Amino acid sequence: MSGAARIPGYLGVGLVWLYRVTLGALFPTTCKYHPSCSEYAVQALRKHGLVRGGLMAGWRLLRCNPWSHGGFDPVR
C-alpha cells in the first residue's frame, strides 16, 4: 500500500499509541505472545491498513487468553 491508502492505517497506529500511554500504562501486563499484542497491532496496521490490520489485531487479542499457548507469532 502507498500514499493516501495508508492514512487510515496510521490513524489506527495513533490509537494504539494512545492506548499505550494511557490505559496500557495504567494496567501493566506482559503479553504471552511475541511481538506483544499492541506491537502486533501496529505492525498489522502498517502492513495491511485499517480494516484488515484492525481485524488481525482484534483476532490476536482474542487469542491472547489464558487457554491459548502464546509464542512467536509475527504479522504475516
Place this chain on the structure above:
Amino acid sequence: MIHLALILASPLTPLEHAMRHVLDWFHTTIGLSWAWSIVATTVAARMLLVPLTVKQIHSMQNLQRFAPQMKEIQKKYKSDKQKQNEELMKFYRENNINPAASCLPMLLQFPIFIALYYTLRGFANEPASKHPGSLSWLHFVPSIADHTTSFWGGYILLVIYVASQMASTLFMSATADKMQRRLFMVMPLIFVFVIARFPAGLVLYWMTTNLWTVGQGLITRRLIPKTPVPELPKRSSRAAPKEQPEEPAAPAAEPERQPKQPAPPRKVRRKKRAGRR
C-alpha cells in the same frame, strides 16, 4: 466542542448506564452507601473473573518449574533481546508451557474502569437529588466524586493504592523479565500523579481490585503446592537404574526434572474445573 464530546461519549453511554444500574442496585436494594457499592461492584466483577485468574496463577506456578532453563536461554541471548524473546517463546511452545500473562482478562477490566469514571463524573456534575445518599466513605473520604487530592483522606487512599499495586505486581508478574518487573514496580509511583486527579471512587476501585489480586494470589499459593515434587523421589528410587541410561538423551543440564508426565493430567483437570464454573 460539545458536539464532539457527545459523539465521543455516545458509544460509552451504554457502559455508563449499566454501571449506574449496578451501583443503584447495590445502593437502593442492598442498602449500601455509594462508596461501598463501588467496592461491592468491584468484588462482584472480580468474582466473575476468578476462573480466568486462577488459570493464570496456575500457569505462572507451572512456569516457575522451568525457571532454570529459561534463565539459561536469557543468558545465552543476552545481547539480542529480540532473539531472546523468540527463543523463550519457542521454549514455551516446545514444553507446552502456557505463559501466565495474557491480554484478554486485563482488557475485560477496561470497560468497568471507564464506566466507573463516567459514572463518577456524572455524580460530580448532576444535582445531589439525582443520587440520594451520602457520597462519603469511612469518615475520611468526604466524597467519592471529588478529585482524590482535594481532601487529606485522599492521600491515604493514594498510599494504599501504591502499596496494593506493588503487591499485586509481585503476585501477578513473578516470572516476567527482571527489567520489566522493576518497571512495573516503579510505575505506580509515577502514575500516582495522574491518578491524583481522578475521582476518589476510582482509586477505591483500584485499591479493591488490587487487594483482591493479592488475596487471590495468597490463597491459591497456599492451596496448590508449587510442583509435583513428591512424585520425583518415588520414581527415582524405584526405577533409578533403568532411567539413568536414558537421561543423556533428554535435554542436558536437567537430570532431576521430568515434569512432563505429571503435568498434562493436572492441566486437563484444571480446564474442566474452569469450564464448569
